[in-house]
Amino acid sequence: MNRITITLMAFASLSLSAELLYVQSLKAPLLAEPKLGSKEIASAPRGEKLRVIKKEGQWFMVEYNKTEGWTLSTLLSKQPPIEKVNTAEEKDVTRETARRRASGYTTAAAARGLIEERARANEKYRLDFEAIRWLERIKVSDEEVMNLIKEKE
Amino acid sequence: MEKGLKKDLLGWLGLSSLFAFLLSAGVVFADEFHYRNFIPGERAAGMGGAYTAISDDPSGAFHNPAGLALIIGNKLSVNVNAYHVSDKSYVRVLPRTTGGADDWTLRSSGLVPNFFGIAQKFGPGVVGFSYAVTDSISRHQEQVFYNIKSRLPNRYISRYVININDEDKTYNIGPSYALELSEKLSVGATLYLHYRSARIIRNQLVTLDDGQFEWANGYRKNSEYGLKPILGLMLSPVDKVSLGFTLSKVYLFKSDSRIQGTYRGISSDGFGINRVDFAILTNKEKRDLPYETKAGIAYFPTRTFLISADLAYYTKTDDYEQVLNGAVGMEYYLRPSIALRSGLFTDFANTPKLKSNQTDQRERVDNYGATLSLSYFTKNSAITVGAVYVYGTGKAQIISGQTDIQNVRTNTISVFLGTSYSY
Amino acid sequence: MKSLVVLLILITIPILSLSRDYRKRAHHMEAETYGREDVEAEVMFGRELAVKIVGTYPLLRDRELTMYVNKIGKYMALYSNRPEVEFRFGILNTDHVNAYSAPGGYIFITKGCLMLVKDESELAGILAHEIAHVSERHIVKELNIRGESVVGLGGLSALLSGPAGTVEKTLSVFLDQAYELLFSKGYKMQQEYDADRIATEMLYLAGYDPHALKRFLQRIGNSEYRDQMQKTHPGISDRVVALDKFLSTNKLREDDGKRFEKRFVRMVRFK
Numbered sequence: 001m002n003r004i005t006i007t008l009m010a011f012a013s014l015s016l017s018a019e020l021l022y023v024q025s026l027k028a029p030l031l032a033e034p035k036l037g038s039k040e041i042a043s044a045p046r047g048e049k050l051r052v053i054k055k056e057g058q059w060f061m062v063e064y065n066k067t068e069g070w071t072l073s074t075l076l077s078k079q080p081p082i083e084k085v086n087t088a089e090e091k092d093v094t095r096e097t098a099r100r101r102a103s104g105y106t107t108a109a110a111a112r113g114l115i116e117e118r119a120r121a122n123e124k125y126r127l128d129f130e131a132i133r134w135l136e137r138i139k140v141s142d143e144e145v146m147n148l149i150k151e152k153e
Numbered sequence: 154m155e156k157g158l159k160k161d162l163l164g165w166l167g168l169s170s171l172f173a174f175l176l177s178a179g180v181v182f183a184d185e186f187h188y189r190n191f192i193p194g195e196r197a198a199g200m201g202g203a204y205t206a207i208s209d210d211p212s213g214a215f216h217n218p219a220g221l222a223l224i225i226g227n228k229l230s231v232n233v234n235a236y237h238v239s240d241k242s243y244v245r246v247l248p249r250t251t252g253g254a255d256d257w258t259l260r261s262s263g264l265v266p267n268f269f270g271i272a273q274k275f276g277p278g279v280v281g282f283s284y285a286v287t288d289s290i291s292r293h294q295e296q297v298f299y300n301i302k303s304r305l306p307n308r309y310i311s312r313y314v315i316n317i318n319d320e321d322k323t324y325n326i327g328p329s330y331a332l333e334l335s336e337k338l339s340v341g342a343t344l345y346l347h348y349r350s351a352r353i354i355r356n357q358l359v360t361l362d363d364g365q366f367e368w369a370n371g372y373r374k375n376s377e378y379g380l381k382p383i384l385g386l387m388l389s390p391v392d393k394v395s396l397g398f399t400l401s402k403v404y405l406f407k408s409d410s411r412i413q414g415t416y417r418g419i420s421s422d423g424f425g426i427n428r429v430d431f432a433i434l435t436n437k438e439k440r441d442l443p444y445e446t447k448a449g450i451a452y453f454p455t456r457t458f459l460i461s462a463d464l465a466y467y468t469k470t471d472d473y474e475q476v477l478n479g480a481v482g483m484e485y486y487l488r489p490s491i492a493l494r495s496g497l498f499t500d501f502a503n504t505p506k507l508k509s510n511q512t513d514q515r516e517r518v519d520n521y522g523a524t525l526s527l528s529y530f531t532k533n534s535a536i537t538v539g540a541v542y543v544y545g546t547g548k549a550q551i552i553s554g555q556t557d558i559q560n561v562r563t564n565t566i567s568v569f570l571g572t573s574y575s576y
Numbered sequence: 577m578k579s580l581v582v583l584l585i586l587i588t589i590p591i592l593s594l595s596r597d598y599r600k601r602a603h604h605m606e607a608e609t610y611g612r613e614d615v616e617a618e619v620m621f622g623r624e625l626a627v628k629i630v631g632t633y634p635l636l637r638d639r640e641l642t643m644y645v646n647k648i649g650k651y652m653a654l655y656s657n658r659p660e661v662e663f664r665f666g667i668l669n670t671d672h673v674n675a676y677s678a679p680g681g682y683i684f685i686t687k688g689c690l691m692l693v694k695d696e697s698e699l700a701g702i703l704a705h706e707i708a709h710v711s712e713r714h715i716v717k718e719l720n721i722r723g724e725s726v727v728g729l730g731g732l733s734a735l736l737s738g739p740a741g742t743v744e745k746t747l748s749v750f751l752d753q754a755y756e757l758l759f760s761k762g763y764k765m766q767q768e769y770d771a772d773r774i775a776t777e778m779l780y781l782a783g784y785d786p787h788a789l790k791r792f793l794q795r796i797g798n799s800e801y802r803d804q805m806q807k808t809h810p811g812i813s814d815r816v817v818a819l820d821k822f823l824s825t826n827k828l829r830e831d832d833g834k835r836f837e838k839r840f841v842r843m844v845r846f847k
Contacts, residue, residue: 024657025656035826035827037827058773074657077657078608079609085662126631127627131637132623132627132682135642149834
């Protein structure tokens with residue numbers, strides 16, 4: 001086998017490595033069949049790593065703790081779960097100046113000058129920052145949320 | 154068209170040793186003797202132009218419009234600039250009185266936009282608009298030769314000053330549309346406006362050992378307008394394999410050429426009379442350009458590796474011979490954010506082989522190219538630097554009216570910088 | 577030559593139904609992952625859009641009711657794949673029947689819509705449908721909302737890639753597009769089907785009656801409010817059919833989860 005063949009095989013193996021996905025939801029059930037109503041074999045909590053064995057539409061057969069089962073791809077993602085991103089309140093003051101810009105568009109938006117853009121936008125829509133701030137101040141405790149379904153009516 | 158034009162002028166002026174060079178068929182046009190002078194687009198350029206079966210970015214408008222239907226993402230734009238340096242040596246053109254001979258060397262350099270294109274999903278298909286520079290030459294020569302043999306008996310050229318300044322650019326600009334008919338088949342078309350603009354300025358002063366001199370100045374301007382439709386087809390017969398086919402041709406609808414020549418010769422009326430010949434010639438004859446058919450294959454074994462190969466065939470026309478060119482290319486991701494590309498290609502001359510005992514034959518230089526590029530990707534953009542090296546070798550008859558055939562060698566290096574952005 | 581043609585014809589005969597997924601390169605895969613800076617951009621964008629939504633229909637400032645809706649919404653969001661998003665749920669004071677979601681987790685339900693809801697599981701289903709639009713990044717992907725790339729090459733490339741880049745990327749153009757999506761164009765049909773399916777999965781996993789969303793859609797479909805809803809959520813009857821099929825293939829029964837009808841009636845009262 002010559003060096004080129006080995007190199008080519010090395011290329012190929014790079015992308016054949018097993019796909020690992022992380023649980024993002026509170027928990028992900030491992031079911032006996034790719035059907036929601038089927039028996040739950042195991043349950044993987046948020047942050048756990050699942051190895052994908054095969055895929056059928058949104059159903060993935062995964063391995064977790066040496067147990068194989070079907071779970072929903074919509075509960076998983078490629079990266080480990082990240083902390084809550086809360087940019088709203090903390091950055092409120094700076095963000096409501098005329099120079100406000102969403103970071104994704106900074107360069108281009110700045111080049112055009114967001115100030116005129118904002119003025120134009122203001123003419124077109126009514127903006128109610130105060131209402132959003134009111135909404136952002138509404139807090140509910142994690143405990144209340146977690147116990148919601150367990151409570152009696 | 155070239156030949157007819159040249160004979161008229163030369164007949165009128167009377168033949169002189171080197172002045173004919175001004176209008177010699179071999180060098181008048183910048184590089185109409187090759188079909189692959191530039192490779193538009195940074196990814197295609199990195200892969201030696203073996204792109205007919207890939208074409209899934211805005212430069213697909215040029216390489217295979219069907220590929221535009223397969224762009225990943227909603228919208229993409231690509232912008233490429235290239236700086237090129239080339240030298241072209243006609244070996245041992247001017248025999249020295251002391252023995253040996255001097256080479257004739259032309260240099261070209263310049264920064265040119267190579268490609269700009271955007272492609273966007275629109276309705277069921279993808280629309281594109283692009284601008285490609287398919288050829289660009291800014292050639293110059295400022296050489297002085299001493300003690301060159303002349304064709305006059307008992308006379309030699311004590312000093313020969315030559316000054317050349319050529320500009321020749323070909324642009325393609327226009328819209329494209331592509332449609333994915335099924336998961337395996339897509340079609341596309343591009344309609345380019347072909348515009349070519351050339352300006353050729355040549356000056357030379359030949360001083361003989363007895364003080365006689367010959368002076369010549371030529372100015373030539375060419376412009377060409379045409380339409381270049383490109384039809385493309387892309388097939389995926391089996392998973393991970395893509396086949397691409399294209400058909401295109403440049404239909405010229407207008408061509409203008411104007412030559413202004415001033416000549417003060419030794420042999421026109423003799424030394425001392427100081428007679429100057431002057432002529433303006435125009436020509437509207439259009440070049441006959443070939444059909445170009447390309448077939449390409451690409452294999453995408455993994456997300457990090459792909460190889461491709463292309464064949465391009467150009468039909469014989471009234472002006473040019475048939476040509477078959479090939480290209481191979483590969484792309485390998487060193488990391489998900491870094492891709493290395495390389496390729497090899499040929500760019501053969503569309504002129505016939507030079508025959509002995511004939512004069513004023515067009516030059517025939519076959520080019521071989523190698524490419525290498527490196528791309529760095531961020532989430533929605535990429536920046537690419539790369540280089541294209543082309544080595545050419547062939548024959549030419551640079552001195553008009555003589556049967557001598559010279560060897561020609563060319564070296565060209567283009568360094569390109571490309572950026573792309575997806576929305 | 578002839579044999580080459582034959583060969584070409586042979587290999588072009590379709591063998592399997594294939595996708596062109598193989599064309600995706602390593603950097604495309606990389607682009608499918610979202611980092612913290614992307615989520616930040618999404619939240620900032622979503623907030624701007626939310627400001628416009630509450631500028632269009634006023635926010636109902638009923639603290640108790642809003643807290644109740646937030647409890648249910650946040651509970652449902654536990655079953656989404658976006659733990660990094662702080663979901664917020666507001667009530668719009670209008671008789672129009674609809675619900676809206678902005679990227680970054682800003683979700684709104686109209687008072688008119690709430691009045692047609694019969695129990696808590698239905699409300700959970702509606703909120704889960706909107707959560708699914710966010711978790712599936714329907715607007716984020718449509719408009720390619722991204723954070724600043726690490727080395728800032730994105731900006732350079734955008735500028736070098738010509739005038740189209742700079743014009744297109746201005747924030748207000750994007751907000752206009754998103755606004756239009758929410759209030760007149762609506763999401764794509766497939767996105768609606770996906771959101772319905774994901775919402776129903778979430779209902780089941782969360783312990784609510786998995787038939788709740790379908791039941792609510794059926795009620796809208798048969799009501800006078802249908803046309804209002806159809807403006808941005810077309811084909812309600814088709815969606816009910818699709819959900820029915822989904823529920824039966826997954827063998828999901830109404831009694832597979834709770835409805836909390838009494839609690840809902842107690843909590844949701846408009847003065």
